[in-house]
Structure formats: structure tokens, C-alpha cells
Amino acid sequence: MPHIFPLRVYYEDTDLAGIVYYANYLKFIERARTEYVRELGVDQSALKRDTGLVFAVRRVEADYFQPAIFDDVLTVETSVEAATGARFVMLQQVKRGETVLFSAHVTLVALNLNTGNPARIPADIRQLLLCD
Structure with missing residues (x-):
């Protein structure tokens, strides 16, 4: 089952035509990924503080299918497609009802903040990502 993150489109999310600006x-x-990881029990602040490990977006492949507009009620569905020692790939879809408006494959990597180098994802976190 994918993680479901509900949201509403606010005026600040739109352009002059009332359509969600593409970068939003x-x-x-991003908000949905943060909530997903939080609900898995991963405290990213503690992870950073205690180990110097952070997650960073390495790649995004995005497709825009239909526009969302001011006051739409949307959901972001997030699921993990793959995980290796140092990266994981998520499929994220923004939907209005059952209609997919936007879809992205997001590759995230673990980084050591002290060195800036790639790092291994702790086994317990990798297991959480793969079991959900």
C-alpha cells in the first residue's frame, strides 16, 4: 500500500491563471516523502545529529499529465520501488480523486554531511523502506 498524503491547493501554489505552478x-x-519517512519511525533530525547522515535527491523524472487548480483537494501517493545500500527510488503520484495529475520517480541517496560523500543507508532504515 502506498503512503497517502492529503493536501489542498492554496492560492500561493498557483500562477495567475489559478493553475498550480509546475515547480510546486x-x-x-517533498512534503509527502518527509511525512512518509516520519510515519515509518525515522527521525531525520536525530539521524543527522547522531550520525551525520542525510538524504538528498539525486534524480527526478517527472511527468505532468493534467493541471491542478486553486482549491483542489489532492493526494500524494508514495511508494518505494527499490532500495540498495546507498540509495532508494520512490514512485510519487499527485492525484485528484483517481486521476493522476503528476508522476515522478525520485532517486534519493544517503550522504555523510562531514565528507559530502555517499554513505550507506543504515540497515534498519533500509528494512523499513522495503517492508512497507
Whole structure:
């Protein structure tokens, strides 16, 4: 089952035509990923503080199908498609009802903040991502 994150389109999310500005979909999916990981029990602040490990977006492949407009009620569905030692790939879809408006494959990597180098995702977190 994918993680479901509900949201509403506010005026600030739109352009002059009342259509969601394309870059705001990236903000929507970022919020959904953060809530998904939080609900898995991963405290990203503690992870950063205790280990120096953070997650960073490495790649986004996005498709825009239909526009969302002011006051729409949307959901972001997030699921993990793959995970390796140092990265994971998520499928995220922004929907209005059952209609997919936006879809993205997002590749995230673990980074060591002290060195800036890639790092291994802790096994317990990798297991959480793969079991959900």
C-alpha cells in the first residue's frame, strides 16, 4: 500500500491563471516523502545529529499529465520501488480523486554531511523502506 498524503491547493501554489505552478509539485512530493519517512519511525533530525547522515535527491523524472487548480483537494501517493545500500527510488503520484495529475520517480541517496560523500543507508532504515 502506498503512503497517502492529503493536501489542498492554496492560492500561493498557483500562477495567475489559478493553475498550480509546475515547480510546486516538487514541494508537494517533498512534503509527502518527509511525512512518509516520519510515519515509518525515522527521525531525520536525530539521524543527522547522531550520525551525520542525510538524504538528498539525486534524480527526478517527472511527468505532468493534467493541471491542478486553486482549491483542489489532492493526494500524494508514495511508494518505494527499490532500495540498495546507498540509495532508494520512490514512485510519487499527485492525484485528484483517481486521476493522476503528476508522476515522478525520485532517486534519493544517503550522504555523510562531514565528507559530502555517499554513505550507506543504515540497515534498519533500509528494512523499513522495503517492508512497507
